[in-house]
Amino acid sequence: xxxxxxxxxxxxxxxxxxxxxxxxxxxxxxxxxxxxxxxxxxxxxxxxxxxxxxxxxxxxxxxxxxxxxxxxxxxxxxxxxxxxxxxxxxxxxxxxxxxxxxxxxxxxxxxxxxxxxxxxxxxxxxxxxx
Amino acid sequence: xxxxxxxxxxxxxxxxxxxxxxxxxxxxxxxxxxxxxxxxxxxxxxxxxxxxxxxxxxxxxxxxxxxxxxxxxxxxxxxxxxxxxxxxxxxxxxxxxxxxxxxxxxxxxxxxxxxxxxxxxxxxxxxxxxxxxxxxxxxxxxxxxxxxxxxxxxxxxxxxxxxxxxxxxxxxxxxxxxxxxxxxxxxxxxxxxxxxxxxxxxxxxxxxxxxxxxxxxxxxxxxxxxxxxxxxxxxxxxxxxxxxxxxxxxxxxxxxxxxxxxxxxxxxxxxxxxxxxxxxxxxxxxxxxxxxxxxxxxxxxxxxxxxxxxxxxxxxxxxxxxxxxxxxxxxxxxxxxxxxxxxxxxxxxxxxxxxxxxxxxxxxxxxxxxxxxxxxxxxxxxxxxxxxxxxxxxxxxxxxxxxxxxxxxxxxxxxxxxxxxxxxxxxxxxxxxxxxxxxxxxxxxxxxxxxxxxxxxxxxxxxxxxxxxxxxxxxxxxxxxxxxxxxxxxxxxxxxxxxxxx
Numbered sequence: 001x002x003x004x005x006x007x008x009x010x011x012x013x014x015x016x017x018x019x020x021x022x023x024x025x026x027x028x029x030x031x032x033x034x035x036x037x038x039x040x041x042x043x044x045x046x047x048x049x050x051x052x053x054x055x056x057x058x059x060x061x062x063x064x065x066x067x068x069x070x071x072x073x074x075x076x077x078x079x080x081x082x083x084x085x086x087x088x089x090x091x092x093x094x095x096x097x098x099x100x101x102x103x104x105x106x107x108x109x110x111x112x113x114x115x116x117x118x119x120x121x122x123x124x125x126x127x128x129x130x
Numbered sequence: 131x132x133x134x135x136x137x138x139x140x141x142x143x144x145x146x147x148x149x150x151x152x153x154x155x156x157x158x159x160x161x162x163x164x165x166x167x168x169x170x171x172x173x174x175x176x177x178x179x180x181x182x183x184x185x186x187x188x189x190x191x192x193x194x195x196x197x198x199x200x201x202x203x204x205x206x207x208x209x210x211x212x213x214x215x216x217x218x219x220x221x222x223x224x225x226x227x228x229x230x231x232x233x234x235x236x237x238x239x240x241x242x243x244x245x246x247x248x249x250x251x252x253x254x255x256x257x258x259x260x261x262x263x264x265x266x267x268x269x270x271x272x273x274x275x276x277x278x279x280x281x282x283x284x285x286x287x288x289x290x291x292x293x294x295x296x297x298x299x300x301x302x303x304x305x306x307x308x309x310x311x312x313x314x315x316x317x318x319x320x321x322x323x324x325x326x327x328x329x330x331x332x333x334x335x336x337x338x339x340x341x342x343x344x345x346x347x348x349x350x351x352x353x354x355x356x357x358x359x360x361x362x363x364x365x366x367x368x369x370x371x372x373x374x375x376x377x378x379x380x381x382x383x384x385x386x387x388x389x390x391x392x393x394x395x396x397x398x399x400x401x402x403x404x405x406x407x408x409x410x411x412x413x414x415x416x417x418x419x420x421x422x423x424x425x426x427x428x429x430x431x432x433x434x435x436x437x438x439x440x441x442x443x444x445x446x447x448x449x450x451x452x453x454x455x456x457x458x459x460x461x462x463x464x465x466x467x468x469x470x471x472x473x474x475x476x477x478x479x480x481x482x483x484x485x486x487x488x489x490x491x492x493x494x495x496x497x498x499x500x501x502x503x504x505x506x507x508x509x510x511x512x513x514x515x516x517x518x519x520x521x522x523x524x525x526x527x528x529x530x531x532x533x534x535x536x537x538x539x540x541x542x543x544x545x546x547x548x549x550x551x552x553x554x555x556x557x558x559x560x561x562x563x564x565x566x567x568x569x570x571x572x573x574x575x576x577x578x579x580x581x582x583x584x585x586x587x588x589x590x591x592x593x594x595x596x597x598x599x600x601x602x603x604x605x606x607x608x609x610x611x612x613x614x615x616x617x618x619x620x621x622x623x624x625x626x627x628x629x630x631x632x
Contacts, residue, residue, distance in 0.1 A: 016417050016420070016421055018421040018424065018425060019420065019421065019424065022424045022425055022428045023424075025428055025432075026428060026431070060413065085420075087412070087413040087414070087415075087416035087417045087420070088409060088412050088413035088416065088463075107416075108416040108417060108419070108420040109416055109419040109420035109422075109423045109424070109452065109456050110420065110423075110424075111423070111427065112424065112427040112428065112431070
């Protein structure tokens with residue numbers, strides 16, 4: 001059970017840098033290893049090198065959008081849990097995201113408790129599966 | 131939905147008068163035309179009959195002339211044989227003369243049969259003929275050949291007189307026939323002239339009856355196209371016929387519904403544009419909002435426990451304000467994605483109105499206003515989404531309540547108009563009223579007169595009612611309050627029998 005002993009790895013992708021900064025602040029304190037990126041391509045490159053447990057990604061981004069990130073991350077490691085955050089949630093996108101295996105879909109602006117809760121549940125889910 | 135526009139209020143507004151035909155002069159155009167055509171037909175028949183009559187009279191005269199001519203010839207023959215006998219005393223000449231006298235007699239009878247000549251004239255013919263025939267017969271005595279000179283003279287005299295009479299009558303008959311022909315030709319010409327004049331006048335009148343209203347309508351249509359008129363006014367040109375009045379009324383109805391449809395199109399195009407803009411806007415605003423609230427929350431978490439409570443309070447206020455902004459955006463999003471989730475149900479407008487008033491009990495009590503209700507005893511049924519209708523009613527009532535000071539009165543009526551297939555909810559307040567300037571924009575998104583309003587309440591209400599195939603209108607006089615009238619298609623028949631569950 002080595003996996004349970006190491007720090008959980010969290011990747012945050014959002015072209016709004018502040019989101020990454022704040023979540024890093026919070027989850028570093030909670031013992032997570034947090035990587036924050038504004039460029040999805042760079043973030044995916046890092047994930048290729050070492051898979052993450054949790055990926056929190058914005059939906060609408062330049063170049064690669066959240067659904068594409070979800071697909072690629074799942075390809076790298078199907079066990080990774082992906083949470084999509086978005087400023088404008090449309091039912092269609094939410095539907096296709098869930099079909100593609102997203103763990104949760106959170107509309108912006110969200111409360112800190114919401115995202116914390118989602119990430120904790122994702123970790124628990126992942127641990128249950130592992 | 132034009133009905134939402136104060137300058138074109140719903141049924142029986144000033145922009146669309148319903149004209150009654152003038153009681154005295156208005157006749158059906160159809161009737162006028164039938165009468166006119168009958169008159170022309172009658173005149174035509176009259177002139178034809180007079181022409182036929184004239185022809186038959188002329189034919190009679192011609193027959194008379196023919197008979198007179200024959201008579202003439204026979205008389206001349208008689209006189210020739212009579213002369214021969216008197217010269218040469220040959221018995222066969224006398225027999226021939228007498229024979230011709232018989233033929234003359236037969237012609238006179240024929241004249242009588244034609245009944246063209248008066249009786250006295252026939253008697254005159256006969257008298258003179260018999261006088262002559264008598265003396266001619268006296269010649270027929272073989273013992274007295276040659277006859278005495280006195281008898282000869284008598285024969286010549288009477289024969290001469292008869293011949294002269296016949297010739298005179300013949301000439302007279304010719305003259306008469308010529309006169310008659312002239313007279314009948316004149317009669318026919320007069321009849322034809324009368325027919326032409328009357329028929330022409332009627333044709334002109336008919337043309338005018340038909341073209342005058344059409345021309346008037348054409349000109350009115352041009353003025354409407356140029357924006358000088360919104361409806362066709364009644365004018366003498368069309369008031370004269372029932373058809374004209376009906377046509378104007380139908381065209382005005384059509385114009386009104388066209389204007390309504392056009393304005394409804396404009397309004398929904400406006401809403402669609404707003405929807406697109408808002409969708410983009412919401413996304414753009416949610417990101418900074420998220421940054422603010424996330425930062426404020428992290429800041430709050432990271433504040434040392436012993437930090438002054440005023441700092442905590444201020445960060446808390448940042449969070450609260452962010453929450454408020456989030457709600458505004460949320461409402462916008464709801465407005466765009468108007469719930470089209472479930473199937474519409476049969477709903478009772480009376481029930482929904484009662485429920486809506488119930489929801490506002492607190493506001494009503496706090497604002498110290500009265501509520502007067504007037505509901506029909508029977509349910510007023512319509513099809514749709516009760517929660518959405520409730521949202522509209524609460525919204526409109528809340529506007530009314532907020533428009534009034536303590537002691538004001540909110541009047542709520544629910545009624546059914548089965549003949550118009552309408553169910554109506556009327557919500558009136560005794561507030562200050564709405565200026566005509568504001569009335570034009572009251573259903574526009576983001577239009578508000580309240581300091582803390584979003585300007586979405588009535589535009590959302592408008593779209594909801596529009597989606598229910600209904601319309602909202604309002605009456606407002608400055609200083610005399612405002613009445614909103616929400617009209618929905620009334621449900622009747624078997625479909626209405628069961629009110630759906632909510």
